[in-house]
Amino acid sequence: MKSYQTKFPYRIVPEHEKKYQFTTGELHKYRGHYYPLVIKPVTDAACDSVEIAQGHLVIHSSKPKNPAANAAILDEWYYHQAKALFAGMVAKAMLNARPYIRTAVPRLKIKRMLDQWGACNPRTGLLILNLELIKVPDACTAFVAQHEVLHLKYPSHNTAFFTAMKTLMPDWVEREKILKEYYPV
Numbered sequence: 751m752k753s754y755q756t757k758f759p760y761r762i763v764p765e766h767e768k769k770y771q772f773t774t775g776e777l778h779k780y781r782g783h784y785y786p787l788v789i790k791p792v793t794d795a796a797c798d799s800v801e802i803a804q805g806h807l808v809i810h811s812s813k814p815k816n817p818a819a820n821a822a823i824l825d826e827w828y829y830h831q832a833k834a835l836f837a838g839m840v841a842k843a844m845l846n847a848r849p850y851i852r853t854a855v856p857r858l859k860i861k862r863m864l865d866q867w868g869a870c871n872p873r874t875g876l877l878i879l880n881l882e883l884i885k886v887p888d889a890c891t892a893f894v895a896q897h898e899v900l901h902l903k904y905p906s907h908n909t910a911f912f913t914a915m916k917t918l919m920p921d922w923v924e925r926e927k928i929l930k931e932y933y934p935v
């Protein structure tokens with residue numbers, strides 16, 4: 751935390767400290783981009799949905815003036831996008847790590863975490879990715895997926911772990927730097 755505070759003249763507010771108001775024009779993140787928000791009222795809760803249209807993040811909401819309701823609609827959409835995207839990234843990371851890992855593809859769980867991007871338990875075969883990764887560039891999410899997958903072989907951050915990481919993803923340090931500096935959890 752301290753390193754980027756001294757490096758930049760301003761502090762990027764960690765995502766978990768943000769208080770979104772869900773007002774028109776407010777910037778929301780998705781896959782490394784910032785989209786101004788548009789709230790469009792709908793009459794039926796069954797029509798609650800989210801879309802990216804013409805550079806805007808559009809929430810179709812049956813409770814347009816209710817920030818908590820809008821947050822829930824957006825969160826559900828984030829979760830569905832993350833589920834499809836992250837599963838593909840874990841599969842790709844497993845394929846990439848084939849020289850090292852011969853175990854089955856881990857079960858993937860996506861949940862919001864306050865202090866870590868991911869976790870992987872080689873004993874249970876459960877890999878967890880932070881839902882917040884849906885807001886960061888895909889290259890950074892792929893880095894987290896590769897890192898966690900490698901824990902199936904190397905549970906700790908020892909020299910062997912980092913040697914393998916360098917081989918599998920030569921630019922992982924740059925990807926981690928972007929994540930830490932621009933997208934603090």
Ligand SMILES: [Zn+2]
Nearest residue numbers: 897898901907
């Ligand atoms: Zn780790």
